[in-house]
Amino acid sequence: MKTARFAGGKKVVLEEKSTLVAGEGQVVVAVKSCGLCGSERENYLNGYIHHQGHEVAGVVTQVGPGVTNVRPGDRVVVYLTSFCGDCVYCQQGLTTMCLNYPEKVNLGWAYPGGFAEYLVTDAQNALPLAEELSFEDGVLLLDTLGTPFHGLRLARAEEAGTALVIGCGTVGLGTVLILKALGVKQVYATDLSPLRLAMARELGAVPLKVPETPVLDFVREKTEGGVDLAVEAVGSPATLVQAVKAVRFGGVVLGLGEQPDDFALTIDLEMRLKDLIMIRSWYFPVKEYFENMQLMKGGFFANKDKLVTARFPLEELQTACDLFYEGKTGGKVLINFP
Ligand SMILES: [Zn+2]
Ligand SMILES: [Zn+2]
Incomplete structure (x- = not known):
């Protein structure tokens, strides 16, 4: 089968690998x-680290012994994190809280990842995709919509009248889309890229170009001393501080951004007095995948198709990566297979 691998130095190599066989409790998809995901920039720059391509939709072609939840021919998405399925949290569908996988991302979750004609994964990670939805819809239900929606549920975003989204990568854009779909009246969005800001505007946000716009002054002036909700979708200390400063007293800060390096946040007097709620979330539980799929079937994510701005075959993964990681397109880039 055809596969592609990040070789480091921004190089993608195509490789032929042997056919996969589903072991006990596994399926081949x-x-x-x-x-393509911003979280894999590190792989693109420095070579394969863990898996490559983790936002996958496809068709089950083979099931191993003991598999009962899916059958060959089933359309599925591949859920990222490993979970036991038995603990008190898994039983409620709260799979990201699984007690038996302290390292929630089991790095061998799906071999060799989604930049390949086939992958093998644990059967319980293959979640059904409704017939009415396309494979592209399935991919969007994962990191692009699933991840921000989980954080926004924790943040009770539907109660916000004003929001600021810092960083308009695909998770930030997904955040804008959901905030507007939830009826949040005023959504501001910042990014360094004019392409991404243009997309945020198309999705209903008021774009604030940085550094030209003094974001904090602007937001405080336009709202009652700050926004109700600030979403940080970059993963840097500077933008997290900006989010904390942008919310009003009693506001909610939601951290979604990811960078490879840990960082510390300095809490100054202004922040200390703010009486704010800070949320840090990651990915989403299986339970919410099903809720989001129902919402998508009902048309809740009306602007979802605007999120995808480029599609390539596997053979052009190099071009796709150059476009995406060099910021030459504003939205989600997909590798599609015949
Ligand atoms: Zn991702
Ligand atoms: Zn569990």
């Missing part, structure tokens, strides 16, 4: 669509 023919990949139909796989999203």
Whole structure:
């Protein structure tokens, strides 16, 4: 089968690998669509680290012994994190809280990842995709919509009248889309990229170009001393501080951004007095995948198709990566398979 691998130094190499066999409790999935993700920038720059391509939708082609939840021919998405399925949290569908996988991302979750014609994964990570939805929809239900929606549920975003989204990568854009769909009246968005800001505007946000716009002054002036909700979708200390400063007293800060390095946050007097709620979330539980799929079937994510701005076959993964990681396109880039 055809596969692609990040070789480091921004190079993608195509490779031929032997056919996969589903072991006990596993399934083989023919990949139909796989999203490029900002979290894999490190792989693109420095070579394969863990898996590559983790936003996958496809069709089950083979099931191993003991598999009962899916059958060959089933359309599925591949859920990222490993979970036991038995603990008190898994039983409620709260799979990201699984007690038996302290390292929630089991790095061997799906071999060799989604930049391949086929992958093998634990059967319980293959979640059904409704017939009405496309494989591209399936990919969007994962990191692009699933991840921000989990944080926004924790943040009770539907109660916000004003929000600021810092960083309009695909998670930030997904955040804008959901905030507007939830009826949040005023959504501001910042990013360094004019392309991404243009997309945020299309999704209903008021774009604030940085550094030209003094974001904090602007936001405080336009709202009652700050926004109700600030979402940080960059993963840097500077933008997290900006989010804390942008919310009003009693506001909610939601941290979604990811960078490879840990960082510390300095709490100054202004922040200390703010009486704010700070939320840090990651990915989403299986339970919410099903809720989001129902919402998508009902048309809740009306602007979802605007999120995808480029599609390539596997053979052009190099071009796709150059476009995406060099910021030459504003939205989600997908690798689609025939
Ligand atoms: Zn991702
Ligand atoms: Zn569990």
